[in-house]
Amino acid sequence: MSFIDDGGIDLDPSDFGTSVPLKKVPNGDVFQASRAGDLDRLRYLLECGVNVNARDQWDSTALYYACLAGHLDAARMLLENGAICSEHTFDGDRCHYSALNLKVRKLLKAFEARPPPLNPLQSSLRDTFFACPANSHSGGFNLSGISSTPGFSSNYFPPDVVFTVQGRPIEAHRVILSARSPFFKKKFETDWKERGEVRFAREKLSYPALCSLIHFFYSDRLEIAVDDMENLVRICKVCKCESLQKILEKEVIHQKYADYKALTDIDNSQKRFILQGISLPEEDRLPAALRRILLTALSNSTYENGQDNGIDELVSRMDAMHMAKPLNDLADVCVRVDKKNFRCHKVILASRSEYFKARLSRMKDFHEGKDELYIDFLPCLEEHDMSVEAFEKMIEYMYTDRLQEINPDQAEEMFDIASRYLMFPLKRAVADVLLPHLETASPEELCHWLMLADMYGVLKIREFCLDTIACNFELFADTKEFRAMLLTLPPPSGDSSLRTTVPSMPGSSLNNDQGNLLDDLRDKWLEIEAAELDERDESALQFDKRLEMLMVVAEHEKSSGDAESEVVNDVTPLTFSPITAVISGEQKEP
Amino acid sequence: MNFRVASDPEYFDKNWNILKHAIREIFKCNDNARHLSFGELHRHAYYMVLHNFGEKLYSKLVATMTSHVKEIAKSVEASEGSSFLEELNTKWNDYYKALEIIRDILMYMDRTYIPSTKNKPVYELGLNLWRENVIYSNQIRNRLSNTLLEFVFKERAGEDVNRELIRNVTKMLIDLGPSVYEQVFETPFLQVLAESYKAESHKYIEFV
Secondary structure, three states, X not given: OOOOOOOOOOOOHXXXXXXXXXXXXXXXXXXHHHHHOOHHHHHHHHHOOOOOXXXXXXXXXXXXXXXXXXXXXXXXXHHHOOOOOOOOOHHHHHXXXXXXXXXXXXXXXXHOOOOOOOOHHHHHHHHHHHHOHHHHOOOOOOHHHOOOOOOOOOOOOOOOEEEEEOOEEEEEOHHHHHHHOHHHHHHHHOOOOOOOEEEEOOOOOOHHHHHHHHHHHHHOEEEEEHHHHHHHHHHHHHHOOHHHHHHHHHHHHHHHHHHHHOOOOOOHHHOEEEEEHHHOOHHHOHHHHXXXXXXXXXXXXXXXXXXXXXXXXXXXXXXXXXXXXOOOOOOOEEEEEOOEEEEEOHHHHHHHOHHHHHHHHOHHHOHHHHOOOEEOOXXXXXXXXXXXHHHHHHHHHHHHOOOOOOOHHHHHHXXXXXXXXXXXXXXXHHHHHHHHHHOOOOHHHHHHHHHHHHHHOOHHHHHHHHHHHHHOHHHHHOOHHHHHHHHHOOOXXXXXXXXXXXXXXXXXXXXXXXXXXXXXXXXXXHHHHOOOHHHHHHHHHHHHHHHHHHHHHHHHHHHHHHHHHHHHOOOOOOOOOHHHHHHHHHOOOO | OHXXXXXXXXXXXXXXXXXXXXXXXXXXXOHHHXXXXXXXXXXXXXXXXXXXXXXXXXXXXXXXXXXXXXXXXXXXXXOOOOHHHHHHHHHHHHHHHHHHHHHHHOHHHHHHHHHHOOOXXXXXXXXXXXXXXXXXXXXXXXXXXXXHHHHHHHHHOOXXXXXXXXXXXXXXXXXXXXXXXXXXXXXXXXXXXXXXXHHHHHHHHHHO
């Protein structure tokens, strides 16, 4: 990230990070974490979805504390998560005045005027829109917010329609336009059905206005020069985007009035109008529009009814296809999961999951493309190791950025496919709907969830389990499953002086950016149980001794448990630790 | 299921052998690769990284790719005369295509394991190996420079040369990094060019 240098102070990477280790506040709220500069806690809280612009009882925001204490990293994290800092607002001015030093002020300046970040769905579709070569240099867009992935793995996914307006091309995907505008939907079903290229000859149609609108269709964010707004109103009328049209008309009137009020001439070509999707009624926003597309496609998706009656089946299906009304769901790919064929849209799958992007563009290189498998005239992908229910949940999330509800039994499979299909935000969505179920979970179940969360890197669940265990440590110490779990974990780092600065041991770097599970548990426990600050090290030692004792008990239980099971069944080839046995017993085998 | 694989001591070797075989097939760039399934290979790689075998997987991958690149270097070194550039170009195209596929199969490793280490992502790794073992090989580096210069001067002398081939090879050098292009082509090219203009201008001066 680069900052514009207007004050003679440059921010470079060495300004971030600190020379002294910062205090950790494992149980702090967003204000405490910001004041302490505890990035881990702050990241966790933000991931959990705390309101980044909330105020505490002193009417202060988290950003205010971070600025006051001069924590550049924390301030930046808050800003990147949408903390407001515009000057001439109450909160913004307060942050500016309280900033510890010029570097903090500079950071605030750099983030001023920046619109809040897009949600995962909107931002991935926006990336896809801009990755089309014709759109990437569509002038007038503020491209600074777009992150380009290093190497040659780009966000590019080929468009299926190109418009030419005033001699300039705009590349787009049919399904997105159809979802957002009844006009485009109708055209793609009729006149433009077979056409890959549409030329608009009308002089009056403005390229920047249409481009802004199509960009809005992808990203739920409208960005347009004030001068082009009247053109856009006309386009909205044709495209039947009524709610957007209403807002724009109001704004056009307002702008005229603003001109009248202004004493000096303002050059309107520089002035831009920015509108967030959230200003529209919910049913006109991107997730709702794609939900409608998804529901239509799902209602057309079918179960495989036996493959034995090959030709007859095919003929009867062809008849059915001709008889029935055409399937106007614009599906362009079929995904077969455990005998069910889901009609889907390539651009959504590819934008949301790198796996699908590679899979769809590599059809020809692999076995999957060889048989030219077609279902209802669509190319077909087959996905294994996944249940129909899990896939339904996954596409629900892909199209709408939301999960309405899941069965706790399903959560593990969801974590697995979120990782496998490289849809990391899905893990958080699953964690959000899973969390209420964990409030009533038993200690054994929580141990199971902790292990899963640690393995799949689900921060929110991991923190929740650790908090619960730390608060009820004695209860867990009495649980056989907890003791058994201790045996399967890497040992905590012994040296207490290392604890705050270097949380991870050489081998534990494999666990992404998470620390050692038992170290984190000890930190949480100390926060709750340790009496005084200067007795912390003693308490830590005490805790480590306690863990050691529990592990000895567990070892004993394990060996006696094995002996017992050998008595019961003397052909036990693998030695599962008790917890593993319990867990794999709970799982349904594929 | 996931907990059990972790406790199977032969788990890694079994799965790595499947991947190794696949990577070999992909490098061959023939239709054999089409017997493989993308989804399945990706799944194998994913489970290996998930079960903390990322480091092992990466080091095995480096070994496999290095030995393959060394084989290519040998065959390019062995090519005779004018077929040298063509051989290099064909091998590069095959290699690049294979590299893209391998990167896609190992994308989970690239996204989760690599960032937590100092290792290079698969794509970069592939380019580095090619640069160190093929382009910078003693028997290739100078020969490549000289052949390219020879082509350029042949063309200046009015001979018909394969421009497409030169374009592809110089593009490869740029893909490998601007410094490679500079060292192998640009600097010697400018040097020779300066000398030839010097000679030419001398000719004119003498003529006058």
